[in-house]
Amino acid sequence: METFKRELKNFSLGKCLDIGTRNGEFLLKLKESAIDYEELLGIDNDEAVILKNKDNGDDIKFIHMDGEGLEFQDNSFDTVCLSNTLHHLKDSSALMAEMKRVLKKDGHIIINEMYSNNQNLQQLTHLELHHMSAEIDQILGKEHYHTYKESEIIEMVKESGFMVFNHFSYMESDEFNKKLIKKIDKIDKTVEKIAGHEDYSKYVKKADEIKTMYSENGILPCTQLIVIGKK
Ligand SMILES: C[S@@+](CC[C@H](N)C(=O)[O-])C[C@H]1O[C@@H](n2cnc3c(N)ncnc32)[C@H](O)[C@@H]1O
Numbered sequence: 001m002e003t004f005k006r007e008l009k010n011f012s013l014g015k016c017l018d019i020g021t022r023n024g025e026f027l028l029k030l031k032e033s034a035i036d037y038e039e040l041l042g043i044d045n046d047e048a049v050i051l052k053n054k055d056n057g058d059d060i061k062f063i064h065m066d067g068e069g070l071e072f073q074d075n076s077f078d079t080v081c082l083s084n085t086l087h088h089l090k091d092s093s094a095l096m097a098e099m100k101r102v103l104k105k106d107g108h109i110i111i112n113e114m115y116s117n118n119q120n121l122q123q124l125t126h127l128e129l130h131h132m133s134a135e136i137d138q139i140l141g142k143e144h145y146h147t148y149k150e151s152e153i154i155e156m157v158k159e160s161g162f163m164v165f166n167h168f169s170y171m172e173s174d175e176f177n178k179k180l181i182k183k184i185d186k187i188d189k190t191v192e193k194i195a196g197h198e199d200y201s202k203y204v205k206k207a208d209e210i211k212t213m214y215s216e217n218g219i220l221p222c223t224q225l226i227v228i229g230k231k
Pocket residue numbers: 019020021022023024025026043044045046049065066067068082083084085088089095
């Protein structure tokens with residue numbers, strides 16, 4: 001998190017939109033690190049998550065909306081963010097086009113995403129846990145895919161017509177790691193969600209392999225990538 005804070009400490013967020021905000025986790029991190037902001041808006045297409053956060057007292061305004069059809073005028077925001085949501089999209093191009101449309105001419109996009117390459121043994125426990133959860137979510141009908149390589153994420157931002165002028169990697173906080181340990185503790189419950197499915201026993205075996213990785217190597221969060229681009 002030190003690198004994150006250092007790289008963003010002079011960043012002025014202005015009117016800032018976060019797509020796929022869930023509980024506003026990324027906006028809260030940005031707000032702590034950036035120099036200032038004018039307005040913080042978080043949208044998510046999961047209505048339940050928005051209802052839960054609507055009156056939580058933070059100065060984030062939560063709105064139920066789909067990132068692929070933003071209900072905002074062109075050139076509305078100084079900063080548009082997408083955090084750990086790229087790997088929830090079947091095709092990122094429509095959403096990235098919307099990010100570009102609502103961004104002001106000299107505004108910034110910030111992409112934050114965990115990535116799959118160059119991870120150490122402890123981080124591979126997280127990666128395998130994440131990939132297994134994504135596959136189970138897919139069986140349950142949710143859009144959730146494996147994470148991308150660092151170079152693929154940067155390429156996606158460029159292909160969407162943004163000029164990339166900064167990117168850096170950083171490590172998540174100890175708090176985040178505590179959440180991962182809780183997920184490992186509940187790994188059997190995650191697999192139970194697909195009890196009766198034809199691939200159930202495959203995932204029981206996979207969960208055992210991940211538990212072994214955890215007991216032999218431990219767990220640490222995968223490294224995150226920040227890509228900052230301009231329109
Ligand atoms: C893994 S969470 C990321 C939460 C948060 N941004 C963070 O960095 O911790 C992904 C979120 O993206 C949301 N999401 C997925 N597709 C979306 C879309 N097309 N439009 C808006 N939100 C979307 C999901 O509902 C979920 O809350």
